[in-house]
Amino acid sequence: MQQPEEKTAPNREDLRINFFRPRPGFMRKEVTIIWITLSAWALLTFGIPIHLAINHVDPVETLARVPYLLGVPAYFWFSGQFLILWFIFLCFFFNILIDWLSSSYRRRRS
Amino acid sequence: MEANYKFTAFILLGLTLVISLIVGLMTRRHDSGGYGIQVRSIGHANIGAAIASNWMSAASFLGIAGVFFVQGYFAFAYVLGWTGGYVLLLVLMGSQIRRFGKYTAPDFVEARYDSPVARAFSAVIAIVISLIYCVAQYKGIGMIFAWMFGIDYTQALVFGTLVVLSYLVIAGALGASRNQQMHYLILIISFVVPLMLIAKKLGYNWLIPQFSYGQALQDLPAKMSSDYLFPWTFGTPYEWIALCFTLMVGTAGLPHVLSRFYTVPNSRDARWGVVWGLFFIGLLYWSAPAYGAFAKSWLARTGTVLDPAAAEAIADIIVIKAAEWVGLHEIFVAILAIGAVLAAISTITGLLVTGAGAIAYDIYYRMINPNANERHLLLVAKGSTLVLAFLILVIAVNPPGLIAQITAVAFALAGNTLFPVFLLGIWWDRANKYGAIAGMMIGTIITFAPILVGHLIPGLRSILPPTSSALIGAPVVILTMIIVSRLTPPPPEHIRRFLVEKVHSP
Numbered sequence: 073m074q075q076p077e078e079k080t081a082p083n084r085e086d087l088r089i090n091f092f093r094p095r096p097g098f099m100r101k102e103v104t105i106i107w108i109t110l111s112a113w114a115l116l117t118f119g120i121p122i123h124l125a126i127n128h129v130d131p132v133e134t135l136a137r138v139p140y141l142l143g144v145p146a147y148f149w150f151s152g153q154f155l156i157l158w159f160i161f162l163c164f165f166f167n168i169l170i171d172w173l174s175s176s177y178r179r180r181r182s
Numbered sequence: 183m184e185a186n187y188k189f190t191a192f193i194l195l196g197l198t199l200v201i202s203l204i205v206g207l208m209t210r211r212h213d214s215g216g217y218g219i220q221v222r223s224i225g226h227a228n229i230g231a232a233i234a235s236n237w238m239s240a241a242s243f244l245g246i247a248g249v250f251f252v253q254g255y256f257a258f259a260y261v262l263g264w265t266g267g268y269v270l271l272l273v274l275m276g277s278q279i280r281r282f283g284k285y286t287a288p289d290f291v292e293a294r295y296d297s298p299v300a301r302a303f304s305a306v307i308a309i310v311i312s313l314i315y316c317v318a319q320y321k322g323i324g325m326i327f328a329w330m331f332g333i334d335y336t337q338a339l340v341f342g343t344l345v346v347l348s349y350l351v352i353a354g355a356l357g358a359s360r361n362q363q364m365h366y367l368i369l370i371i372s373f374v375v376p377l378m379l380i381a382k383k384l385g386y387n388w389l390i391p392q393f394s395y396g397q398a399l400q401d402l403p404a405k406m407s408s409d410y411l412f413p414w415t416f417g418t419p420y421e422w423i424a425l426c427f428t429l430m431v432g433t434a435g436l437p438h439v440l441s442r443f444y445t446v447p448n449s450r451d452a453r454w455g456v457v458w459g460l461f462f463i464g465l466l467y468w469s470a471p472a473y474g475a476f477a478k479s480w481l482a483r484t485g486t487v488l489d490p491a492a493a494e495a496i497a498d499i500i501v502i503k504a505a506e507w508v509g510l511h512e513i514f515v516a517i518l519a520i521g522a523v524l525a526a527i528s529t530i531t532g533l534l535v536t537g538a539g540a541i542a543y544d545i546y547y548r549m550i551n552p553n554a555n556e557r558h559l560l561l562v563a564k565g566s567t568l569v570l571a572f573l574i575l576v577i578a579v580n581p582p583g584l585i586a587q588i589t590a591v592a593f594a595l596a597g598n599t600l601f602p603v604f605l606l607g608i609w610w611d612r613a614n615k616y617g618a619i620a621g622m623m624i625g626t627i628i629t630f631a632p633i634l635v636g637h638l639i640p641g642l643r644s645i646l647p648p649t650s651s652a653l654i655g656a657p658v659v660i661l662t663m664i665i666v667s668r669l670t671p672p673p674p675e676h677i678r679r680f681l682v683e684k685v686h687s688p
Contacts, residue, residue, distance in 0.1 A: 087675065087678040087681075087682050088611055089609065089610060089611040089678070089681050089682060089686060090609070090610055090611070091609040095682075098686075098687070098688050099686050102686075106273050106274065109269070109273050110270075110273060113266065113269045113270070113273070117262060117266050117430075118423055118426075118427075121413065121419055121422055121423055121426075122419070122423070124413050124414075124419070125414070125419030128413070131408045131409075131412035131414075131415065134412060135408055135411060135412060142393055142396050143394075143396035143397040143399075143400050144396035144399060144411060145411055147413070148255060148396070148411055148413075149396065151255070151258040151261075151262065152258050152261065152468075152471055153392065153393070153468060155262055155265075155266070156261070156262075156265050156460075156464040156467060156468060157464070159265050159268065159269050159460060160457060160460050160461050160464060162269050162273075163268065163269060163272050163453075163457045163460055164457050166269075166272060166273055166453075167272075167453050167457060170277070170453065173688070174688040177688045178688055
């Protein structure tokens with residue numbers, strides 16, 4: 073009776089890893105944090121160029137109409153200076169959350 | 183000829199290389215006493231400085247300013263691609279790659295996909311990435327030596343290769359390692375201080391030239407100013423987004439960037455090191471466009487007109503030209519040139535050693551002669567270094583583009599091949615060796631098709647620009663890997679178990 077059970081045991085074990093169907097517990101929460109960070113990363117990095125591509129096609133009209141910041145069009149300042157800060161912030165934010173998640177799971181485990 | 187001979191720069195360069203070797207020797211002795219304890223005690227900021235120092239090449243030091251000088255806003259695709267890629271790397275792979283515990287891309291591929299063929303394929307890709315990356319560095323060295331000695335670019339290139347190889351041989355013979363923190367400090371100071379002085383010479387806020395260059399752009403004649411500030415003067419929105427995305431996924435798939443994660447004690451240190459690393463890299467990337475803007479400002483003030491070909495010809499040393507044009511003291515111009523050469527030499531030596539190691543171990547030992555002893559392998563590695571150096575020299579004689587553009591092709595290859603292999607290798611247990619091999623094959627074709635047959639197929643280069651092919655390439659490769667993996671047997675159970683228990687466990 074014991075033999076078939078031993079044979080089927082590994083099959084029942086869940087070894088699936090899938091980013092879109094994360095395992096319950098640590099991985100599911102980790103993937104949620106990843107989604108939040110990636111959304112914030114993609115939205116600002118590609119959102120502004122997409123907005124510019126749709127709404128600003130003429131140089132003269134664009135440069136006359138857009139708001140200015142530190143002597144340059146706001147989108148220019150945003151791409152050249154702000155986004156690097158944004159990336160650093162996102163990495164910081166991600167690390168804080170993952171540190172919190174890891175320590176809470178390690179505590180639970182011990 | 184003598185008038186062009188930048189004696190100060192040459193002497194300072196020699197001195198810097200000697201000091202770098204001496205500090206490298208001291209670091210080696212210090213480390214040998216207790217490497218583990220040393221690494222643990224250096225802190226996240228130091229890990230970040232090491233990440234930044236490893237990252238800063240001629241593409242960062244010379245390339246971005248060059249592209250900005252020629253293409254204005256469009257250059258921000260490089261700035262954002264090469265910084266935003268670290269977010270992608272950290273978020274999707276940082277901890278997991280560190281927990282996987284394999285030191286090189288081929289090691290990871292073999293361990294994860296259980297296939298010597300996939301390993302060999304990834305090793306060849308890693309070597310080609312190094313090769314392309316080095317061509318860009320060679321161009322930087324060639325142009326600076328040509329400027330420094332007033333000689334022809336090809337002669338300067340040959341001389342530069344000899345300097346690189348001599349440095350490699352001496353450092354290897356002495357066993358000197360690079361002090362990453364000192365290296366970063368030299369690079370960032372040699373980049374930012376001359377920039378502050380240039381801003382001062384031109385009458386702009388010199389304390390934060392990273393912000394005041396906007397004013398310099400506003401002061402340009404109206405047409406020139408609008409060309410620089412308008413986002414789509416030098417490229418379409420698709421080209422900008424494709425380039426930015428390619429550089430991001432390329433960063434996350436670049437073998438020598440991933441290897442950096444293993445030199446830190448644990449995954450938490452690796453993660454926090456990235457935050458600091460990004461800040462240190464950011465200091466350079468905030469500054470680089472300012473060189474291009476100030477150079478343009480000087481040209482406009484003096485009424486100097488450069489046609490597009492002439493502008494492109496000097497773009498890759500515009501950092502040095504800007505300092506020279508505004509009349510900075512020769513010592514500061516020399517410091518800039520040394521920073522650039524140092525960035526290029528350190529990148530080349532690192533990549534040559536890694537590339538030669540991959541040829542000797544991953545190709546020769548694993549596939550051709552498994553009975554080779556260590557002495558034999560060392561000989562193969564040394565021979566490979568020479569062959570690689572010569573090959574790069576031959577390609578660099580006729581550089582196919584600006585430094586940043588050449589480097590971008592290496593990123594496209596990494597983004598189209600290794601990035602999907604790493605990503606699915608970590609985040610999908612079902613990805614198998616057949617999928618990985620098929621994916622790398624398709625990724626290689628997508629990268630090189632526009633370069634090799636782009637002129638024969640109308641529209642191919644518009645859809646897949648050689649520098650930016652990963653916006654389409656990476657998703658296609660991921661899809662290929664998924665389909666092929668689904669149609670073939672799953673990977674062995676011990677690998678899937680390892681993923682669950684070690685790689686995805688806190």
